[in-house]
Amino acid sequence: MFRRILISSSTNISLESARIGVVTSLPVALSVFAYGLVYGLLTKEAGLNLMEAALSSGVIFAGSAQFVALDMWIHPLPVSALIFTTFVVNLRHVLMSASLTPWLRKAVPQVRYPLLFFLVDESWALTYSALVRGKVDLGFLLGSGVLLWITWVSATLSGRTVGAVISDPAQFGLDFAFTAVFLVLLFGLWKGKEDIPAWAIAATTALVVHYFIPGKWYIVIGGLTGSMTGLWRSNALR
Amino acid sequence: MHLDSWLAIGGMALATYLTRISGPFLVGFVQGNERLENCLAKLPGSILAALLAPLVFMSGTAEIVGAVGTLIVVYFTKNMPLSLIAGVGTVAMLRLFWGL
Secondary structure (H helix, E strand, O other), X not given: OHHHHHHHOOOOOOHHHHHHHHHHHHHHHHHHHHHHHHHHHHHHHHOOOHHHHHHHHHHHOOHHHHHHHHHOOOOOOXXXXXXXXXXXXXXXXXXXXXXXXXXXXXXXHHHHHHHHOOOXXXXXXXXXXXXXXXXXXXHHHHHHHHHHHHHHHHHHHHHHHOOOOOOOHHHHOOHHHHHHHHHHHHHHHOOOHHHHHHHHHXXXXXXXXXXXXXXXXXXXXXXXXXXXXXXXXXXHHO | OOHHHHHHHHHHHHHHXXXXXXXXXXXXXXXXXXXXXXXXXXXXXXXXXXXXHHHHHOOOHHHHHHHHHHHHHHHHHOOHHHHHHHHHHHHHHHHHHHOO
């Protein structure tokens, strides 16, 4: 099935780009693995059985939402609250997939929709940065996303069955790996002074929102506020 | 597996997937509007800046120093793995030896 998809749309999803996506994402995958182990371990404490632990990572595939859900995992489960919380925590993905629109438009629906399953913070940031450089196609997201998915699911299973070898990844600075990746990617997006207002406003807003509102709203609100500088710039041009 | 577990995991998966596919639909609404398209161009950098701000500025001294270290290395080498090692290494050392 995969073969057919790849061939039918060879123009915008290539195996070569997928390979680059895998290789580029390897360092991040290490950190994802460490956190997957912790998640797996915690599923045991939260009372999920092996099947539930595996399924949650396999079909939800959204780390922060899964960690949040563990705190709410008491039978009978607050099903609608769990679903709503997950939706809110993951709203940032709306903005991320929106930013990939120019490339997604070129992909046929039967490629676009399966592909978007693999969009997480890290695969998005890596893919967007690679796409704007123009050297790869959407195959990058496939490579990066599938690697992170395999890593996340296998780490969950290992953590659940074997226990986490590293119970506190932060002890080794592994939590900072995500920060460092995003920093490197933001550095790569730098085009010049005209980026300063958007980034400064986004960062400041995010800090304020993060302080007052729990959850991941700071990414959504900060990102949107920063992008509003686009309005101001087009006014200045007229 | 309980029925409520199936419902919860299935619902959460669906909710997450919905956020992942809905971006391009929303962009469809602003298409053709030059000012909103300018905003869209500013979006990726803004998301990253927003995502990073608390990670860097509200975590602690180790993270701020680690961020500076990461940026110095990427500035000179343009190499992601090296920059990651520098950042993670700096943070790990600061936590280990200075308890930051």
